Amino acid sequence: MKTFDRPPDPTSLTRRSLLQGAAAAALIGLVPGNSAALSARASAPPPADKSKSFPDQFLWGCATAGYQVEGNNLASDLWALEHIPNGMFREPSGDACDHYHLYAQDIAMLAELGFNTYRFSIEWSRIEPEEGQFSSAELNHYRRVLTACREHRLTTLVTFSHFSMPLWFARKGAWSNPAAPDLFARYCERTSRHLGDMIDFASTFNEPDIPQLFNWLTLAPTEGSSLAETFERALKGARVVLNAPEFAGFFLGDGKRIRDGLLASHGKGKAAMKSARPTMPVGFNLAMSDDQPAPTDSHVAEKRADIYGPWLEAARSCDYLGVQTYSRALVGKRDLPPPQGAELTQMGYEFYPECVEGVVRYAAKEARVPVYVTENGVATDDDTRRVEYYRRALTSLKRAIDDGVDVRGYVSWSLLDNWEWMFGYAPKFGIVAVDRTTQKRTIKPSGAYLGNIARRNSL
Numbered sequence: 505m506k507t508f509d510r511p512p513d514p515t516s517l518t519r520r521s522l523l524q525g526a527a528a529a530a531l532i533g534l535v536p537g538n539s540a541a542l543s544a545r546a547s548a549p550p551p552a553d554k555s556k557s558f559p560d561q562f563l564w565g566c567a568t569a570g571y572q573v574e575g576n577n578l579a580s581d582l583w584a585l586e587h588i589p590n591g592m593f594r595e596p597s598g599d600a601c602d603h604y605h606l607y608a609q610d611i612a613m614l615a616e617l618g619f620n621t622y623r624f625s626i627e628w629s630r631i632e633p634e635e636g637q638f639s640s641a642e643l644n645h646y647r648r649v650l651t652a653c654r655e656h657r658l659t660t661l662v663t664f665s666h667f668s669m670p671l672w673f674a675r676k677g678a679w680s681n682p683a684a685p686d687l688f689a690r691y692c693e694r695t696s697r698h699l700g701d702m703i704d705f706a707s708t709f710n711e712p713d714i715p716q717l718f719n720w721l722t723l724a725p726t727e728g729s730s731l732a733e734t735f736e737r738a739l740k741g742a743r744v745v746l747n748a749p750e751f752a753g754f755f756l757g758d759g760k761r762i763r764d765g766l767l768a769s770h771g772k773g774k775a776a777m778k779s780a781r782p783t784m785p786v787g788f789n790l791a792m793s794d795d796q797p798a799p800t801d802s803h804v805a806e807k808r809a810d811i812y813g814p815w816l817e818a819a820r821s822c823d824y825l826g827v828q829t830y831s832r833a834l835v836g837k838r839d840l841p842p843p844q845g846a847e848l849t850q851m852g853y854e855f856y857p858e859c860v861e862g863v864v865r866y867a868a869k870e871a872r873v874p875v876y877v878t879e880n881g882v883a884t885d886d887d888t889r890r891v892e893y894y895r896r897a898l899t900s901l902k903r904a905i906d907d908g909v910d911v912r913g914y915v916s917w918s919l920l921d922n923w924e925w926m927f928g929y930a931p932k933f934g935i936v937a938v939d940r941t942t943q944k945r946t947i948k949p950s951g952a953y954l955g956n957i958a959r960r961n962s963l
């Protein structure tokens with residue numbers, strides 16, 4: 505087992521943090537719509553019995569990703585892709601949740617709800633908007649974000665690359681470019697030198713297995729074309745419009761080449777982070793479905809070897825593994841569509857919260873390092889279904905922990921309703937709603953529900 509720098513003890517309350525809590529409460533109270541959540545917190549049931557408790561020091565958090573919430577990431581490949589006619593996005597990200605400016609308020613709200621952890625990503629395209637040109641101002645921005653977390657005694661999980669990348673890097677072939685590992689490592693080194701002392705857990709990549717995962721998914725066609733066709737069209741369009749024949753992206757290009765590039769970049773990026781701060785725990789976050797065999801002709805083992813195999817191997821030399829899951833997959837030659845009559849989420853997945861249990865059992869056994877659930881949640885307009893999803897997901901997680909699976913934290917996706925990539929703002933994953941005209945935040949009952957579990961460290 506690896507030794508970590510101890511993250512701040514989220515359970516010890518100081519006078520300062522109490523005052524900060526009060527300040528945050530006042531702040532949230534100013535936002536209409538939040539009084540219900542606060543009174544729910546005030547009347548939170550007393551700590552439940554021991555059999556419902558999670559391990560001491562368990563991390564309870566919410567996640568966001570820079571591109572999905574900050575707004576106006578003008579130097580990112582995605583910003584360019586969003587503005588190509590006939591592109592792959594339903595709507596542009598625009599101001600998103602303006603988290604770039606409202607981070608202090610959002611972080612205070614997260615802490616006040618009862619969480620002790622914030623997972624977020626930093627935007628490479630802000631930090632290095634042109635090749636070799638690093639912005640101290642942007643690095644200082646993220647230092648302020650980390651400082652706000654520290655002031656609220658939040659443990660920080662920081663992802664260095666969450667899908668988006670600098671446009672200049674994408675123009676050169678992104679992860680398929682043989683120079684990618686060195687370019688990424690340079691960014692990791694600079695950034696870790698500037699921010700590393702404030703980061704409790706660093707991650708090189710969010711879901712680097714996604715390019716391979718796409719080969720197994722059977723997603724409903726959008727606007728008449730399959731996912732593969734949509735990506736192909738977007739890639740060709742981008743190369744022409746941007747006059748960049750080598751252009752590639754996280755989702756766009758040859759899956760196997762992207763995977764090899766990501767694996768090499770993870771290795772060099774991790775070494776670069778460690779060179780800046782040797783004791784900083786480093787890992788990554790893997791996208792996993794709870795893979796279950798189809799009634800006939802199951803290819804679960806093949807799927808697992810293809811998608812997760814190389815990454816689980818890489819995880820063995822990490823300090824931890826983050827796992828992210830939303831549903832199960834019945835695996836035949838490819839993933840089968842959800843069973844007839846199954847409840848579906850806004851994303852078209854089966855509503856299947858117990859995926860958490862299946863995934864942590866498998867991942868912990870294979871990776872042999874401590875596991876953190878770094879994303880889990882549901883896209884729905886009906887918040888009562890979100891509460892139910894979290895209730896069942898956490899009950900299933902508790903079963904695995906009681907059986908001895910080494911899971912040390914649970915981070916929900918997502919803190920805010922945000923820009924869901926190709927699908928724009930329609931899917932609602934947040935425990936907090938965002939009015940995109942006024943940027944007003946409104947805590948949903950699921951936010952109070954999950955926050956109370958976090959505060960009690962118990963179901």
Ligand code: BGC
Pocket residue numbers: 569572710711791828879917924933
């Ligand atoms: C990603 C998030 C995304 C979420 C919900 C994960 O794959 O890391 O960026 O919004 O799933 O679809």
